Amino acid sequence: MSVQDDLASVQRCLDDLSRSVGRLEQHLGTRGLEMRRVRADADHLRESVALLREAASTPAAQKRPDLVTIPDTPYDDSLWIDTDDEGLGARDRRAP
Numbered sequence: 001m002s003v004q005d006d007l008a009s010v011q012r013c014l015d016d017l018s019r020s021v022g023r024l025e026q027h028l029g030t031r032g033l034e035m036r037r038v039r040a041d042a043d044h045l046r047e048s049v050a051l052l053r054e055a056a057s058t059p060a061a062q063k064r065p066d067l068v069t070i071p072d073t074p075y076d077d078s079l080w081i082d083t084d085d086e087g088l089g090a091r092d093r094r095a096p
Contacts, residue, residue: 003056007049014046
């Protein structure tokens with residue numbers, strides 16, 4: 001199965017879940033905390049699948065971040081004049 005087929009299958013299941021939650025709301029009412037949580041969770045799942053569908057529709061080339069080339073040349077020592085060597089203490093002192 002392709003990703004789109006899997007997403008369509010999940011969408012159908014969510015539609016079934018939404019219908020079932022609607023029937024439960026008719027029987028149990030919408031005032032109870034439990035029912036509100038079930039409805040909120042079902043809605044959250046629907047939003048999450050929509051985000052997945054959107055992410056899956058973007059071309060793979062756009063998902064990959066641009067690579068940054070790090071030069072092999074050493075950094076300019078003047079960048080580090082006012083800093084201590086982390087974990088080693090200050091330059092003019094000795095470590096214990």
